[in-house]
Amino acid sequence: MTPTRARVAFPKDWTFDLAEDLIDGIRDEFDPDDAVGELAPRVAGKPVDEAEEAALQFFTDYGRRWMDRTLELGEKYTDRAYETLKKAAERTGELAFPFIPERFIEIAYLATQPIYSLPIAENTVNTFSYKMVFCDTITALREQCGDELADRLPCRAGCLTAAGRAFTSKGFDVVVSQDSRLSDGEFCQFTVRRKHA
Amino acid sequence: MCRMCDSLGGGDTWYLNPKNYSNRMYKLREPGKRPTEALGNSPNAGAAPQGQTRSGLPEAIEAKANGDLDTFNKIIGDMNQRALMRPGGQVVPLHEVMEVLDMGMPVAAMMCICRKNTRACEECSVSEYSCMGLGTGMFKWERWPERYKGGVEFLSTKQAKEWVEYWDKKGMMHMLMQEGGDFIGGLCNCDYPDCGPIRHRIDYGLYAQLVKSEYVCFVDWEKCNGCGDCLGRCHYNALKFEATMEKAHIDQFNCFGCGLCETACPRDAISYFDRKKIPGLANVW
Numbered sequence: 425m426t427p428t429r430a431r432v433a434f435p436k437d438w439t440f441d442l443a444e445d446l447i448d449g450i451r452d453e454f455d456p457d458d459a460v461g462e463l464a465p466r467v468a469g470k471p472v473d474e475a476e477e478a479a480l481q482f483f484t485d486y487g488r489r490w491m492d493r494t495l496e497l498g499e500k501y502t503d504r505a506y507e508t509l510k511k512a513a514e515r516t517g518e519l520a521f522p523f524i525p526e527r528f529i530e531i532a533y534l535a536t537q538p539i540y541s542l543p544i545a546e547n548t549v550n551t552f553s554y555k556m557v558f559c560d561t562i563t564a565l566r567e568q569c570g571d572e573l574a575d576r577l578p579c580r581a582g583c584l585t586a587a588g589r590a591f592t593s594k595g596f597d598v599v600v601s602q603d604s605r606l607s608d609g610e611f612c613q614f615t616v617r618r619k620h621a
Numbered sequence: 622m623c624r625m626c627d628s629l630g631g632g633d634t635w636y637l638n639p640k641n642y643s644n645r646m647y648k649l650r651e652p653g654k655r656p657t658e659a660l661g662n663s664p665n666a667g668a669a670p671q672g673q674t675r676s677g678l679p680e681a682i683e684a685k686a687n688g689d690l691d692t693f694n695k696i697i698g699d700m701n702q703r704a705l706m707r708p709g710g711q712v713v714p715l716h717e718v719m720e721v722l723d724m725g726m727p728v729a730a731m732m733c734i735c736r737k738n739t740r741a742c743e744e745c746s747v748s749e750y751s752c753m754g755l756g757t758g759m760f761k762w763e764r765w766p767e768r769y770k771g772g773v774e775f776l777s778t779k780q781a782k783e784w785v786e787y788w789d790k791k792g793m794m795h796m797l798m799q800e801g802g803d804f805i806g807g808l809c810n811c812d813y814p815d816c817g818p819i820r821h822r823i824d825y826g827l828y829a830q831l832v833k834s835e836y837v838c839f840v841d842w843e844k845c846n847g848c849g850d851c852l853g854r855c856h857y858n859a860l861k862f863e864a865t866m867e868k869a870h871i872d873q874f875n876c877f878g879c880g881l882c883e884t885a886c887p888r889d890a891i892s893y894f895d896r897k898k899i900p901g902l903a904n905v906w
Contacts (some may be wrong), residue, residue: 549725
């Protein structure tokens with residue numbers, strides 16, 4: 425411990441919240457309604473197994489693009505909490521997992537889903553887990569593609585891909601799983617675990 | 622089971638459940654709500670947030686000073702009832718603090734707000750910081766500059782463990798606190814009478830703010846040689862020297878299970894017993 429005390433200056437222009445341009449930018453490009461609108465004609469009239477396969481491919485690609493853009497804009501629009509996190513991670517040699525990828529996952533969902541905060545089930549040394557209770561994607565799937573396809577939850581591919589990408593892009597070797605499905609219960613839950621743990 | 626284990630433990634000890642440390646980093650502002658003002662930049666810096674009511678403790682103290690014990694008891698009773706409706710803090714022995722720190726959440730050493738109150742001055746060096754903030758909220762500590770005056774120091778897991786052991790050796794007991802948030806956000810290493818929650822409990826009977834640990838300490842008289850190394854470490858008047866036996870003795874009803882006597886004993890003569898398994902103490906929190 426350093427036996428000195430630093431007086432802290434607090435510049436007025438610090439912001440601890442996410443930039444509106446960041447949220448709006450991602451929302452404009454990855455609105456769930458628009459995405460499902462793009463998918464709907466591709467699966468229309470197809471048997472459900474075929475439709476599911478096509479939807480899984482679609483959402484895998486959507487999840488990759490969604491997170492890549494979030495990573496790009498999230499770095500561009502930084503905030504004081506992120507800067508403090510990066511400094512703390514550098515100082516301690518820890519904390520980058522799970523907190524740096526967590527930031528981008530939170531941004532991705534806050535920008536595209538009808539939530540004000542992402543419910544975090546666990547963020548500890550080897551595990552990151554979160555829940556989606558309210559999801560516009562499955563609502564859009566039901567409305568535009570029907571219950572049969574929606575019940576198979578092909579949109580999970582988007583969440584699994586995006587969550588994995590947030591971590592791998594920051595250099596973490598992880599396994600992503602879905603522990604709970606909104607179509608079967610009250611929420612989807614996704615968990616990211618470090619591979620070596 | 623204490624009330625926190627009942628409501629937050631998921632069948633186990635609440636503070637060993639990682640879920641209770643988990644929290645988001647961000648939230649979006651709901652339409653119509655104004656952003657939280659960074660108080661350090663505001664003319665209202667240091668003022669109580671709008672709508673926050675007083676606890677009632679100053680009125681209780683005044684009533685007691687005036688000899689009006691009925692009013693004192695009524696205010697304290699009301700405060701306890703209110704405190705029972707929400708999580709508070711719990712005393713935690715050193716070995717379980719180590720388990721908690723292994724979960725790997727952000728840990729930042731910071732100034733003790735209770736000691737600031739009792740001394741009427743701030744701690745002057747990071748090396749005096751015995752309080753620890755936990756969780757993602759610490760990444761926004763600069764939002765509350767009055768609370769974190771002097772800054773915070775983020776610690777690695779190893780540093781945090783060393784730091785807690787250091788304070789344990791100094792005779793500071795450990796508490797995990799959830800008060801004021803919806804997750805466990807504080808690890809206090811403190812003592813009586815500096816610590817607010819301990820003082821409130823011991824001096825004013827506010828038992829719901831801080832509950833006893835899951836354990837009770839016992840002395841094995843076969844091992845105790847009466848050296849007295851443990852005697853000055855109890856904050857709860859539970860430990861005494863039995864002159865007739867020349868051994869240490871613990872009054873289990875007063876014991877908070879902090880384990881400071883156990884960590885001081887050079888002969889391993891003090892051990893922990895599960896409070897829940899002792900019929901006379903299972904409901905004494």
